Amino acid sequence: MIFGIPYSDVAFLAVALLAAGAATGLLAGVFGVGGGAVVVPALYELFRAVGVPDEVRMPLCVGTSLAVIIPTSIRSFNAHRAKGKVDMSVLRQWAIPVVAGVILGSLVARYAPADLFKGVFVAVAGISAVRLLFARDSWRFGTEMPTGPIMTLYGLVIGLLSALMGIGGGQLSNLFMTFYGRPIHQAVATSSGLGVLISIPGAIGYLYAGWPKAAAYPDVAALQFPLAVGYVSLxxxxxxxxxxxxxxxxxxxxxxxxxxxxxxxxxxIFLLLVCVRFLWSLIVG
Structure with a gap:
């Protein structure tokens, strides 16, 4: 026993996490992403295999994904900023509303049913998939980034949805910036800064949101300290x-x-497959 948890449970979880991490890194490298679009689906299947109940499985995946994003987003942002690729004016406009959206999303996570997380993931990933598969360069909202209340609203939405999906915000911010004519490389670099703003408060928020769950599920090893704190799997x-x-x-x-x-x-296609998987779980439970 380790902290009251059977060795077999800990060993299986550790080996499975190492394998899932390797698979996620491979997919992230192929597709050029490092956030929850890959991490959350991988964790979802892993936590299902180790018996984490559906009621807490998705938020545990999201909270852990946000924690995983912290070191990679900081490293990525520093690298992009050193090359002068980050549009700091956009980042400053989005900073406060994005953090506010993350805080709101963390509060929602404390009380929301599991199906909400899956629904948000399916909606956003589905839109991203459609854009990747069918979009044309002529698809634009405008030629210049907006200012004022519209930018504030975009930032709030990016923070809220990212906190509920467990992503670093890159998918959403890239979508907005490229639809306003910004080069994809600048959009990616600027989005790396959002990853820092989203992942740190988001992970802290999920620690708080899932704090009482370990006591509610005493037989679920993956939720117990020191294997996890709240909705973050340590x-x-x-x-x-x-x-x-x-x-x-x-x-x-x-x-x-x-x-x-x-x-x-x-x-x-990968995102569509993830959408189908989560839709299936919504339908059959």
Whole structure:
């Protein structure tokens, strides 16, 4: 027994997390993403396999994903900023509303049913998939980024949805910025700063949101301290990050053998498959 948890449960969870981290890093490297679009589905299947109840499985995946994003988003932001690629004016406009949206999302997570998280993921991932598979360069909201209340609203929505999905905000902010004519490389660089603003308060919020759940599910090892605190799996964070970092370059090297369009189609299909999986769980329970 480790802290009252059977060795077999801890060993299985550890091995499964290492394998899931490796698979996630590979996919993240291939598709050029590092957030919850890959992490959350992988964790969802893993936590299902180790017996985490459906009522708390999705928020545990989301909270853990936000924690996993912290080190990678900080590293990414520093690298992009050093190259002068980050549009700091956009980041400053979004900073306060994005954090406010994350805080709101964390409060919602404390009381929301599991189906809400799946529904949000399906909606946003589905829109992203449609854009990847069918969008044209001519699809635009305008030629210049908006200012004032519209930007504040965008920031609030990005923060809220990212906190409920467990992503670093890149999918959403890239969508907005490219639809206003910003180059994709600038959009990606600026989005890396949002990852920092979203992941840190988001992970803290999920610690708070899931705090009482360990006592409510005493037989679920994956929710018990020191394996987890609230809706953040500590063992997941500790084991997921190293193997995902190790395999991501392998996926990236493979990605360079594919055309941009093939990567877009591959990632779009991947997101659609995730949507189908979560829709199925919504229908059959």
């Amino acid at each position: 063992i997941g964070f500790a084991l997921f990050v190293p193997t995902s970092i190790w395999t991501a370059p392998i996926g990236a090297r493979f990605a360079h053998t594919l055309s941009k369009r093939r990567l877009e189609v591959a990632f779009g």
